Amino acid sequence: MSAAVKAMPQSRLLLSGNDAIARGVWEAGVKVAAAYPGTPSTEILESLSQYPDLYAEWSVNEKVALEVAIGGSMSGARSFCAMKHVGLNVASDAFMTVTVAGVVGGLVIAVADDVGMSSSQNEQDSRFWGRFAHVPILEPADSQEAYEMAKYAFELSEAYNTPVLLRLTTRVCHVKAVVQVGERNPIQISGFKSDARRWVMTPANAKGRLPEQIAREGKLQELAEASPLNVLEPGSDRRIGFVTSGPAYMHVRESFPDAPVLKLGFSYPVPMALIEKLAAQVDHLVVVEETEPLMEHDIKAAGLLTIHGKDLLPRLGELTPNILIPAIKTFLGEPIPPATTYPKFEPFPRPPTMCAACPHMGVYYSLARMRKKVQISGDIGCYTLGAGHPWNALDTTISMGASMGIALGMDKARSEETKDKAVVAVIGDSTFLHMGMQGMLDIVYNRGNVTTLILDNRTTGMTGGQNHAGTGKGLKGDDAPRVDFVKLVEALGVAPERIRKIDPYMLPVVFKTIKQEIETPGPSVIITDRPCVLSEFYEKIKPYRVVDEDCTGCGNCINVGCPAITVRKSESKTRADGKVNELKFTTIDTAMCTGCHMCVESCGPKAIVPAQPVAVAE
Amino acid sequence: MTDIITNILVCGTGGQGVMTAAEILAQAAITKGFDCKKSEVAGMAQRGGVVTSHVRFGKRVWSPVITPGTADILVAFEVAEGSRWADMLRPGGIAMVNTIRLVPPVVSMGLFKYPDDPVAQMRAAGVTVYDFDAGAIARDLGDLKLVNTIMLGAIADFLPFPASELEEQIVGRFRERKPAMVEVNKRAFDAGREAARQRAAGNSPMAANS
Ligand SMILES: Cc1ncc(C[n+]2csc(CCOP(=O)(O)OP(=O)(O)O)c2C)c(N)n1
Ligand code: SF4
Ligand code: SF4
Numbered sequence: 001m002s003a004a005v006k007a008m009p010q011s012r013l014l015l016s017g018n019d020a021i022a023r024g025v026w027e028a029g030v031k032v033a034a035a036y037p038g039t040p041s042t043e044i045l046e047s048l049s050q051y052p053d054l055y056a057e058w059s060v061n062e063k064v065a066l067e068v069a070i071g072g073s074m075s076g077a078r079s080f081c082a083m084k085h086v087g088l089n090v091a092s093d094a095f096m097t098v099t100v101a102g103v104v105g106g107l108v109i110a111v112a113d114d115v116g117m118s119s120s121q122n123e124q125d126s127r128f129w130g131r132f133a134h135v136p137i138l139e140p141a142d143s144q145e146a147y148e149m150a151k152y153a154f155e156l157s158e159a160y161n162t163p164v165l166l167r168l169t170t171r172v173c174h175v176k177a178v179v180q181v182g183e184r185n186p187i188q189i190s191g192f193k194s195d196a197r198r199w200v201m202t203p204a205n206a207k208g209r210l211p212e213q214i215a216r217e218g219k220l221q222e223l224a225e226a227s228p229l230n231v232l233e234p235g236s237d238r239r240i241g242f243v244t245s246g247p248a249y250m251h252v253r254e255s256f257p258d259a260p261v262l263k264l265g266f267s268y269p270v271p272m273a274l275i276e277k278l279a280a281q282v283d284h285l286v287v288v289e290e291t292e293p294l295m296e297h298d299i300k301a302a303g304l305l306t307i308h309g310k311d312l313l314p315r316l317g318e319l320t321p322n323i324l325i326p327a328i329k330t331f332l333g334e335p336i337p338p339a340t341t342y343p344k345f346e347p348f349p350r351p352p353t354m355c356a357a358c359p360h361m362g363v364y365y366s367l368a369r370m371r372k373k374v375q376i377s378g379d380i381g382c383y384t385l386g387a388g389h390p391w392n393a394l395d396t397t398i399s400m401g402a403s404m405g406i407a408l409g410m411d412k413a414r415s416e417e418t419k420d421k422a423v424v425a426v427i428g429d430s431t432f433l434h435m436g437m438q439g440m441l442d443i444v445y446n447r448g449n450v451t452t453l454i455l456d457n458r459t460t461g462m463t464g465g466q467n468h469a470g471t472g473k474g475l476k477g478d479d480a481p482r483v484d485f486v487k488l489v490e491a492l493g494v495a496p497e498r499i500r501k502i503d504p505y506m507l508p509v510v511f512k513t514i515k516q517e518i519e520t521p522g523p524s525v526i527i528t529d530r531p532c533v534l535s536e537f538y539e540k541i542k543p544y545r546v547v548d549e550d551c552t553g554c555g556n557c558i559n560v561g562c563p564a565i566t567v568r569k570s571e572s573k574t575r576a577d578g579k580v581n582e583l584k585f586t587t588i589d590t591a592m593c594t595g596c597h598m599c600v601e602s603c604g605p606k607a608i609v610p611a612q613p614v615a616v617a618e
Numbered sequence: 619m620t621d622i623i624t625n626i627l628v629c630g631t632g633g634q635g636v637m638t639a640a641e642i643l644a645q646a647a648i649t650k651g652f653d654c655k656k657s658e659v660a661g662m663a664q665r666g667g668v669v670t671s672h673v674r675f676g677k678r679v680w681s682p683v684i685t686p687g688t689a690d691i692l693v694a695f696e697v698a699e700g701s702r703w704a705d706m707l708r709p710g711g712i713a714m715v716n717t718i719r720l721v722p723p724v725v726s727m728g729l730f731k732y733p734d735d736p737v738a739q740m741r742a743a744g745v746t747v748y749d750f751d752a753g754a755i756a757r758d759l760g761d762l763k764l765v766n767t768i769m770l771g772a773i774a775d776f777l778p779f780p781a782s783e784l785e786e787q788i789v790g791r792f793r794e795r796k797p798a799m800v801e802v803n804k805r806a807f808d809a810g811r812e813a814a815r816q817r818a819a820g821n822s823p824m825a826a827n828s
Contacts, residue, residue, distance in 0.1 A: 014641075014648050014656070118659055142655070142682070175682040176641070176656040178648055247682070254681035321685045340687035341709040342743050345701040348730035350631060350722045352667035389724060558727065563666055566726040584727075 002047040009183040017172035020143040020179045021082075021110060022047035024150030028106070029185035030054060030080045032072030034065035036434065037463040038084030039119040040173035041112035045082055046466075049475045053187065058467055058475045061400075061434040062087035066094050066109065073107040073163075074199060076190030078154050082110040085126050086399065090435070092129070095163070097201050099133040100209050102161040104190060106154030112168040115290045116318045121380060121399065123316060125292040126167050130268040134217045137165045137268035138229065139246040143177040145265060149229070151182075160216055160223070167267075169290060171247040171318065221269035229265030230274055239332060241282030243275060243295060243307075248288045248319045255321040256328065270298040279304060286312065286328070288319055354385055356564040356589075357596035359457055359530035362504035363426070364391035365560050365602065366511040374422045374518065375410055379403035379436070381428035382461040382532075390559050394426065401435025403427045408439070408448040422518035425452040430460035430468045433483065437492065443523045444493035451517045451524045455504070456485055457532040465534050489525045498524035505530060507601040533594060541595030545588050545611030553583030557599040557608065564592035565599060623676035624778055625684045629703045630695030631720050632665045635766040639693065640671035642770060646787040647675035650779045657682040666722060670703065691773055695765070696720050697749070701736035704745050713745055714772045714814060716752040716765065748772070748817035755809045764806040771810025781811060 003013050004023040015023070021044050025033065033056040035045040049056040055072075059065035062083040072079030083091065088111045095109070111129070114120040130137040138153055140146035146168065153164040197205050224230060235241075237258040244252050245267040252261055262278045264271070279285045287296040287309035296309035312327050313319060326336045354361055364386040367376060371393060378384055378394035379402065387394035396406055407425040414421075427436050432454050443450050460466040467473040472482035486499055498520070500513050510528075517524040531537035546557075548568075557565050568587040574580050588599070590611045600608045626643060630636040637658060644656040654675040672684045686706050692713040694700030700715040707713060715737060725732045733739055737749045750772070756764040767788055774781035785807045792799040 012648070014644055014654065171657065171682055174658050176644060176654075176658075177679075177682070178653060250680045250682065254685075318683075320683050321681055338687075339685075340705045342687075342705045342707055342740075342745050344705045345733075345736070345739060345743075347698040347702055347733050347736065348722070348725055350666065350668045350699075351724065352632065353665060353723055355665050389729070390727070558723075561723075563723055566721060566723065567728070570728060 001050055004047070004179070004181060005050045007181050010180060012178055012180050014176050015143050015147070015179045016043065016174060016176045017140065017143045017146040017168060018043035018174070019047045020147035021150045021166070021168075022051070023179070023181050024147040025080050025108070026051040026054060027182055027184045028151045028154040029078050029187045030154070031077035031105070031187055031189060032069060032079040033057075033081065034059045034068040035082040036060070036062045036065050036087060037460050037466045038062075038087050038112070039463055040114060040170040041082045041084045041087075041110060041168065042463050042466065043173070044110060045475065048080075056475055060469055062091040063094055066091040066098075069107060069109070070094060070098050073103045073105045075105065075192040077105040077187070079105055080108050080110070083112070084120065085111060085113045085124050086120065086122065087111070088126055088129060090400075095129070096133055097206070099135050099163055100206050100213055101199060101201060102209070102212075103157055103163060106157035107163040108150070108153040108157060108166055109163060110150070110166040110168060112170070112173050113291075115169040115171065118170060121397065123291060125290075125294065126165065127268060127294050128292070130165055130167075131294065133163075134213050135163050135165055136160070136220045136224075136266065137167050139167045139265060139267045140172055141245075141247050141249045141263070141265070142172065142175065143179045146172055147179050147181065149265060152229075160220060162216055162220075167246070169246055175247075217269060221271065224266045224269050224271040225273050227266040227271070230271055231263045231265075232274060232278055233261045233263060235260035238282045240284045240286050240328065241278045242286055242288055243278065243299070244288040245295070246290060248290050251318075251320050251324055252288050255324045264295070267295065270295050270302075272299070272302045275299055275304065279307070284308060284331075286331075288313065288324065290319055291316060351388060352385070353563040354382060354561060355533045356562050356592045357533050357594040357598070358382065358562075359504040359528060359532070359596075360386065360455055361561045362507055362510050362598050363453060363455060363528060364393045365507060365598070366514055367391065367393040367424070367426075368559065369511060370515065370518075373420075374424050375407075375418065377403045377407040377410060377423065377425045379425070379427040379431050380462070381431055381455075383426060383428055383455050384462075386426065390561050400431050401427070401439055404436060404439030404443055404450065404452055407450040407452070408443050408446065411449045423448075423450050424514075424518065425450055427452065427454055428461070429454060429456040429458065429470045429485070430466075432485075433469050437488070440489060440494070440525075441492045448523055449521055451514070451526065453514070454485055454489075454525060454527045456527055456529055457535065458537050459532045459535040461532045461534065465532065485527050489527075494523055494525050498522065499527070500525070501527045501529055503530060504528040505596050505598055507598055538594075541597070543588070543590040543593035543595050543611050544597065544600060544608050545590055546586055547607045547609055548585070550605050550607035551585050552605050552607070553585045554604060555582075555584040555586070556602045556604065557586055558584060560599045560602050562593075562599060564589045621677055622778075623674055623679060625689045625708075626673045626691045626693065626773070627670060627684055627689045627703055627706050628673065628693045628695075629668070629670045629699045631699060632667045632669050634669070634695045635763075636669045636671055636695055639695075639766050639770055640673050642787050642791075643673045643784070644675070646779070646784045647673070649787065650783065652676060653679045655679045655682040668699065668702070691776055693769055693773055695769060697736045698733060700747070701733065701740050704740050704743070707745060710746065712776060713740060713747045714769065715747055715749040716769060717749050718751070718753050748814050750813040750817060752810070752813075755813065756806065759802055759806055759809065761802065764802065767803045767806040768810035768813070771807035772814035774807070774811055775814065
């Protein structure tokens with residue numbers, strides 16, 4: 001449990017940005033909160049769900065999460081939703097129009113950009129949405145600010161009748177810092193009041209509201225000029241003045257302690273008068289923003305053409321001191337201090353592996369066996385690792401739910417060379433419910449020749465194991481209705497005899513089922529049914545070991561991809577026909593092995609046998 | 619309180635307890651009244667990837683990340699990970715290294731090579747390395763999970779606050795939840811301190827083979 005949940009007002013705690021936001025949201029008197037998980041934002045709702053007197057849910061996707069929050073706001077309750085950057089792409093349709101309609105209860109959307117891309121499919125700058133949708137943006141730089149701004153954002157939202165974007169980055173969400181918390185405001189809910197001109201966004205009604213939206217942006221700019229979140233910090237070294245926002249501010253202060261800095265916590269609309277004030281004090285003005293030159297362009301558009309920004313600094317990734325210092329010193333013509341004393345050793349890569357006994361391994365083991373005959377359209381989740389070693393059995397990953405639409409497109413665009421290949425889509429249970437159902441329906445409706453593998457592991461594994469509509473549990477671990485995937489895909493129109501439910505641990509069955517389905521034309525679905533090893537539903541079985549004397553070094557078990565299996569000894573052996581065989585004799589880390597027996601099934605000479613458990617290794 | 623910032627980089631692989639160790643350090647620092655930031659770079663939910671956590675504390679901490687070349691202490695839960703991050707150390711900083719070798723699948727498959735002796739490599743580059751087998755100590759104490767406490771004990775004499783305060787931060791956690799673990803954690807902490815002291819004095823029996 002987050003330490004903040006039970007914390008008394010005024011306590012001083014070490015909190016992640018995500019936990020701090022949750023506390024701020026709760027203190028603001030929010031009643032409705034919704035999210036779909038996504039790194040680095042996931043923990044906000046996990047933390048929020050532990051507070052009393054507030055409704056919190058995992059929604060099936062970000063668009064629904066925002067819609068739930070909109071409904072709360074329309075009903076006069078302060079409402080909140082959280083998502084990772086790409087989540088707002090999904091939610092954008094609702095977002096772009098609720099900004100026209102406005103709010104009743106404060107409506108705040110926390111959107112977390114993965115600057116530096118530790119765990120995402122792209123790096124995008126969500127501050128674009130403020131400009132696109134004409135909504136204000138608050139950008140905290142650390143946990144304390146995240147807490148304060150989360151709370152303030154609801155006041156701002158109500159006072160200006162606008163949704164507010166709380167723009168976060170990984171370095172806010174996942175950095176722990178000291179926070180002093182406060183007290184909760186009383187909850188007030190006015191209740192929904194029917195008002196078609198306000199809420200029914202027909203062209204006539206929406207058109208009537210547009211001038212208000214534009215006028216609002218002007219008023220917000222005035223507010224930004226006077227906002228205490230925007231601070232002009234004086235400095236003695238006036239060669240450069242920095243304009244900055246978010247965690248980049250921290251890096252600037254660290255790197256150039258004597259420079260004047262305009263720190264923008266309320267960063268859109270850009271307060272131009274403050275910027276001109278700073279510009280008048282310094283020789284050069286440099287905008288330091290992660291990641292796109294948005295403030296820079298706004299400032300240039302307002303007529304300050306000589307400022308610097310992305311001409312000196314990278315447009316990708318974090319602007320940490322080791323990036324900032326050399327760039328600025330080069331600009332000033334100063335010598336660059338040597339960065340490090342000791343050399344950089346790059347020992348070997350250590351890519352993340354699937355967990356021992358991950359049920360996804362059985363599927364990829366089989367797909368790898370028929371690799372030459374299949375095109376494999378993938379999706380996003382732990383199973384994206386199927387693209388890597390040792391399976392190399394995934395051809396595409398674009399965005400959540402895209403696997404089936406892409407598979408259908410591939411099916412409809414075959415060359416002489418690919419005309420006989422089977423097209424397979426692979427998608428996880430959470431991803432299928434998030435955005436996959438529509439793709440499936442499209443395959444059925446348009447008579448696609450696609451076999452879809454739905455990997456039901458009863459959790460959202462990739463983001464750390466959250467519940468979803470297919471797990472039978474809610475955000476708080478409470479019992480919830482559980483979707484029946486077989487009935488669901490049947491309802492979407494897949495023929496009942498073409499829906500196969502299998503145990504991914506039974507390797508021969510997996511192989512045979514996939515083979516049968518891809519060889520029969522028409523849409524088909526294979527649902528694998530085994531929980532993720534990190535989920536509460538997983539039951540550990542007794543571990544196995546390799547009998548050294550029986551292991552022939554064939555290396556088959558390695559192709560399962562289980563990290564508990566490692567090579568004990570390698571040998572080259574020349575066969576009678578002159579071919580050289582690379583033999584790999586293996587061993588199983590019994591402490592890691594959870595006894596799924598997939599490798600047992602892969603082992604011809606039956607060298608893998610039950611072992612007695614031993615002490616747990618680090 | 620001086621303006622000096624202490625930078626500690628904790629590294630290892632997924633599932634080793636890097637985050638917990640960093641969390642305990644950070645908690646100890648704020649209990650002492652320091653400003654503190656702790657930054658984590660964890661990969662994804664899956665196991666086995668590279669994990670680091672940056673802990674910075676002092677009167678006022680700005681950036682949450684340690685700039686390469688400025689870490690005072692590198693705490694490595696795995697020996698090759700120690701070498702991976704050695705360049706983060708400032709001149710004269712110390713690397714406290716658990717000598718366990720965790721070989722990833724890409725190495726055991728023969729796609730990459732695990733360095734023969736990462737400690738020797740670091741030393742040859744001039745890094746001050748205090749290396750010891752924390753796993754062996756933990757095994758002797760009867761619980762491999764104690765590695766975490768042992769590693770924290772090992773750096774306890776190199777911090778700007780008394781070792782006892784770090785120990786209390788660890789032990790306090792067990793006192794509430796698992797009182798039976800208090801004593802053994804105290805012993806693990808002391809064993810870590812002792813191992814580091816011996817390495818610092820250069821008289822460890824392991825010196826010959828590292
Ligand atoms: C639009 C969007 N929202 C959220 C995410 C974060 N995310 C990545 S994969 C994933 C779901 C993975 O769950 P599942 O499909 O069940 O596969 P598993 O990881 O369990 O194998 C999520 C939520 C994302 N990449 N894109
Ligand atoms: S977290 Fe679950 S789904 Fe992800 S690799 Fe591990 S077992 Fe597989
Ligand atoms: S039985 Fe084999 S594949 Fe399954 S966890 Fe154990 S070693 Fe891994």
